[in-house]
Amino acid sequence: MPELPEVENIAMGLRQSILGRPIDKVACFSPVIIKGSRSEQWQSFLATFAGRSITSVTRRAKRLILATTDQRALVFQLGMTGKFLLKQRSDDRHKHTHLVFSFPGDQELHYVDTRRFGRLWLFDCLDPQHPDAAMEAEGMGSLGPEALRLTSNRFHALLDSQRSIKTLLLDQTRLTGLGNIYADESLFASGIHPARSSRRIGSEEATTLLRQIKGVLRRAIRAGGTTFSDFENAYGDIGRFRKRLKVYGRQGEPCRSCGGPIERIVLAGRGTHICPRCQPQDP
DNA sequence: ATTTCATCCTGGAGGC
DNA sequence: TGCCTCCAGGATGAAA
Incomplete structure (x- = not known):
């Protein structure tokens, strides 16, 4: 499930593998994943990539932005299982390959999304450094500030x-940037119970929580992300952060801090992992 | 206005 | 073995 660290690693991989390389062709086998005002003209839109190259690969929130020099852009929201894989033309195409970029020399980049929760938006003009207004205008929903760029005052106000x-x-x-895994990990690292009322988090606790959020995200980025079910980067590498998880997916196992059993509860319809001793409900 | 909830989708797990 | 049911999870849009 790509959260910020996974998308950041995907972006780094794509910069190494496809940045500046001329594209022969972009093919789409599942136009249903394409959203936004240009979705009806997806064929003519994708045809314009022939002979051009991706000159910018950036991340905003959990979205991945591939852009050309004239600011034509593809914005991917990877959902649960969206990923990119480098392939050879002769390789088998995955059952759930929705998009294929072909490069000279028989190399291909496949966009694969098993559960098809992922979406793709097409932009005639998008500044990859300041994409928010354009993305909102396309109905993609508004985004809050990047977790890694927040100050503690601003965070506390949020x-x-x-x-x-x-x-x-x-x-x-x-x-x-946060999804289910890193939300649980950050709350554990801060000693905060996930069910606590947000506005009852004091400014000192908020400062701690933000510091832990940033620390968890940075360590996860460095470890190549977390592979729980099927995340992998463009080179097929899995994330090494899984073995450093302290609560997520560890229900019944001993807390690495106090030794008590990790519990799994359901909160806001999401599996939520806690150490009840280290994260008191009523501090 | 704010918050909750069903929905989308597939593969894997567990029951029998 | 194999069939069946259940479930996870991000984002969205409708309902409360």
Whole structure:
């Protein structure tokens, strides 16, 4: 499930593998994944990539932006299982390959998304450094600030809501980048119970939580992300952060801090992993 | 206005 | 073995 660290690693891989390389052709086998005002003309839009190259690969929130020098852009929201894989022309195409970029020399880049929760938007003009207004105009929804760029004052102000702190951390209109794994990990690292009311998090706790969020995200980026079910980067590498997870997916196993059993509860419809001793409900 | 909830989709797990 | 049911999970849009 690509969250910020996984998308960041995908972006780094694509910069190494396809940046500046002329494209022979972009083919789409599942136009249903294409959204936005240009989706009806997807064939003519994708045809314009022939002979051109991707000159910019950037990340905004969990979205991946591939852009040309004249700011024509593809924006991918990878959903649960979206990924890119480098292939040879002779390789078998995956059952759920939706898009194929062909490069000279028989190399291909496949966009694969098993569960098809991922979406692709087409842009005639998008500044990859400042994409927010254009993306919003295309109906992609508004995005909060990047988790890694937040200051603690601004973060504390964002917490003014009666929802639970975990629900808030997952709300991409408040802050962007966290998904289920890193929300649970950050809350554990901060000793905060995920069901606690967001607005009852004090400024000191908020500072701690933000520091832990950034630390968890940075370590996960360095480790190549987390592979839980099927994340892999363009080269087929899996993420090494999984073995460093402290609560996510560890229900029944001993807490690495106090030794007590990790529990799994359901919060906001999401599996939520806690150490009840290290994360008291009523601090 | 704010918050909750069903929906999308497939493969893997578990029951029998 | 194989069939069946259940479930995870990000984002969205409708409902409360």
